Amino acid sequence: MRSVIIGFGLLILCLLVLxxxxxxxxxxxxxxxxxxxxxxxxxxxxxxxxxNGQRQKKETGTPATPPPAALHSPIVDYxxxxxxxxxxxxxxxxxxxxxxxxxxxxxxxxFLSESTIKTHVSNIFIKxxxxxxxxxxxVARELGIV
Amino acid sequence: MRSVIIGFGLLILCLLVLxxxxxxxxxxxxxxxxxxxxxxxxxxxxxxxxxNGQRQKKETGTPATPPPAALHSPIVDYxxxxxxxxxxxxxxxxxxxxxxxxxxxxxxxxFLSESTIKTHVSNIFIKxxxxxxxxxxxVARELGIV
DNA sequence: AGCAATTTGGTACTTTAGTACTACGGATTT
DNA sequence: AAATCCGTAGTACTAAAGTACCAAATTGCT
Numbered sequence: 001m002r003s004v005i006i007g008f009g010l011l012i013l014c015l016l017v018l019x020x021x022x023x024x025x026x027x028x029x030x031x032x033x034x035x036x037x038x039x040x041x042x043x044x045x046x047x048x049x050x051x052n053g054q055r056q057k058k059e060t061g062t063p064a065t066p067p068p069a070a071l072h073s074p075i076v077d078y079x080x081x082x083x084x085x086x087x088x089x090x091x092x093x094x095x096x097x098x099x100x101x102x103x104x105x106x107x108x109x110x111f112l113s114e115s116t117i118k119t120h121v122s123n124i125f126i127k128x129x130x131x132x133x134x135x136x137x138x139v140a141r142e143l144g145i146v
Numbered sequence: 147m148r149s150v151i152i153g154f155g156l157l158i159l160c161l162l163v164l165x166x167x168x169x170x171x172x173x174x175x176x177x178x179x180x181x182x183x184x185x186x187x188x189x190x191x192x193x194x195x196x197x198n199g200q201r202q203k204k205e206t207g208t209p210a211t212p213p214p215a216a217l218h219s220p221i222v223d224y225x226x227x228x229x230x231x232x233x234x235x236x237x238x239x240x241x242x243x244x245x246x247x248x249x250x251x252x253x254x255x256x257f258l259s260e261s262t263i264k265t266h267v268s269n270i271f272i273k274x275x276x277x278x279x280x281x282x283x284x285v286a287r288e289l290g291i292v
Numbered sequence: 293a294g295c296a297a298t299t300t301g302g303t304a305c306t307t308t309a310g311t312a313c314t315a316c317g318g319a320t321t322t
Numbered sequence: 323a324a325a326t327c328c329g330t331a332g333t334a335c336t337a338a339a340g341t342a343c344c345a346a347a348t349t350g351c352t
Contacts, residue, residue, distance in 0.1 A: 087297085087298060087299085088298085088299095089298075089299065089300095090298095097280065098280075098284070099284060100276070100278060100280040100281030100282075100283065100284035100285070101280070101281075102277075102278060102280075102338070102339085103338075103339070103340095104338085112299090112300070112301085113300075113301055113302085114301095115300080115301050115302055115303090116299075116300050116301055116302095118339080118340070118341090119299085119300075119301075119302095120299085120300095121339085121340075122340070122341070122342090125340085130246070131248075131340090132246060132248060132308085132339085132340085133280055133339075133340090134243065134244075134246040134247070134279055134280055134283060135246030135247075136246070137246065137280060137283065138244070138245060138246040139246070233327090233328065233329085234328095235328075235329065235330095248308070248309085249308075249309070249310095250308085258329090258330075258331085259330080259331055259332085260331095261330080261331050261332055261333090262329075262330050262331055262332095264309080264310070264311090264331095265329085265330075265331075265332095266329085266330095267309080267310075268310065268311070268312090271310080271311095277310090278309085278310085278338085279309075279310090
């Protein structure tokens with residue numbers, strides 16, 4: 001968390017510096033508007049890539065912090081998910097289910113119909129070999145996929 | 147894949163339009179350089195986020211170390227239980243609920259009728275301030291009482 | 293281009309969960 | 323002794339969950 005704040009601080013600082021440099025050069029007529037915008041675009045594009053990359057790293061494994069009795073651990077065992085044959089969407093629904101949401105609430109959060117959620121839920125049950133959602137959550141926790 | 151191309155095409159189109167609008171307005175002095183750059187920065191930042199998100203979706207397989215994850219935490223916070231006003235029986239039912247059992251199954255295991263379990267479950271919901279059993283389990287885990 | 297898997301959505305149905313009461317015996321407290 | 327809490331159980335109802343199908347559009351892969 002601290003590194004994220006520091007990182008962002010540095011990024012903002014760099015951008016402010018670049019900004020000033022660009023402004024000065026632009027006012028002198030050395031640089032065109034297009035170039036300034038393009039540089040900003042490229043920098044932020046990669047900033048976006050980097051930020052998302054960092055976020056994904058946490059979910060991909062890397063026991064950065066030892067188990068502090070974490071509740072919904074960010075450590076997700078993707079190998080296990082693959083082994084079970086769970087799809088991206090199904091896993092997404094499973095996580096929402098573990099958060100205690102109803103089918104209707106999950107549908108609203110994912111901008112889907114309740115029917116779709118029910119379909120996903122049923123498929124999850126088959127793949128996890130369970131009969132109820134509470135059981136599914138229990139198994140999912142045991143397998144480290146939520 | 148096609149949607150990505152279409153999306154990028156639209157994005158580029160929008161950017162070109164915005165670009166021209168910005169240029170015109172900028173030349174007229176209506177808009178400041180900062181605003182133009184900021185808009186470009188924000189758009190590309192989210193574009194970066196989106197692109198990485200799509201990319202990550204494909205790489206689901208990760209040979210991460212399966213974290214055994216001590217599920218059945220034997221550490222139960224009795225002070226918390228008391229604070230919530232949960233009785234022994236209610237806590238007992240709550241534990242069974244967290245194990246993914248149905249009301250019927252809990253009734254069978256505790257040699258009670260399903261009606262009794264329903265009564266307990268309803269009282270648990272009131273005390274935990276939740277609406278569904280999955281939510282109750284989630285809250286119970288957070289509070290360390292299961 | 294074509295096939296398999298994924299995602300989304302639907303209908304119709306059964307089952308389980310949950311709500312809102314009531315009631316009663318036993319234990320504990322006042 | 324009266325009041326209160328706990329545990330038990332019931333009825334009658336509504337809401338949600340779950341099952342079993344089907345179907346169509348997308349996407350991934352070859």
